[in-house]
Amino acid sequence: MRVIETKLATEIPGPQHLPMWLRVLKKVVPLANPDFENHYQHVCKWWVEVDDSGAPQRELGFDVQNIPIVAGPIGRNFGFWTDSNMKFVPDEHAGISRQEFESMWANFEARRQQEGEAGRHQAG
Numbered sequence: 001m002r003v004i005e006t007k008l009a010t011e012i013p014g015p016q017h018l019p020m021w022l023r024v025l026k027k028v029v030p031l032a033n034p035d036f037e038n039h040y041q042h043v044c045k046w047w048v049e050v051d052d053s054g055a056p057q058r059e060l061g062f063d064v065q066n067i068p069i070v071a072g073p074i075g076r077n078f079g080f081w082t083d084s085n086m087k088f089v090p091d092e093h094a095g096i097s098r099q100e101f102e103s104m105w106a107n108f109e110a111r112r113q114q115e116g117e118a119g120r121h122q123a124g
Contacts, residue, residue, distance in 0.1 A: 001057060003049045003101040004093035009080065010043050033077040036061075036070040040080065043070060047096050047104070048081050054088040056081035060104055068108045075112075 033040075043061035051057055059081045061070035072079020 001051055002090045003096040004090050006046050006093050032083050035077050039069045050088050071108050
């Protein structure tokens with residue numbers, strides 16, 4: 001497997017730009033990425049782990065400060081690229097080292113866990 005960087009799908013409009021019928025539909029139909037839907041509009045680049053056929057396996061989306069703000073699949077979130085039929089051609093994208101990807105993935109998971117624990121402590 002390889003990890004690539006892409007800027008595809010980094011200009012997603014915020015929910016305020018969606019038609020009213022679509023906003024209503026999103027309230028009724030379960031979201032594929034309930035924890036991240038409102039963050040996609042802030043993604044400036046993606047790191048995507050792809051298999052030999054170019055199919056996405058895992059992903060991290062970064063904001064302008066180069067902080068990962070979305071990931072998938074993780075928890076109840078299917079992912080943006082990993083829930084699509086997109087096939088990447090890895091040689092058409094910059095490569096990211098496996099070590100760098102795994103480090104960022106682990107940091108993202110740890111941050112999510114800390115935020116979840118903080119939320120449980122505040123609620124309890």
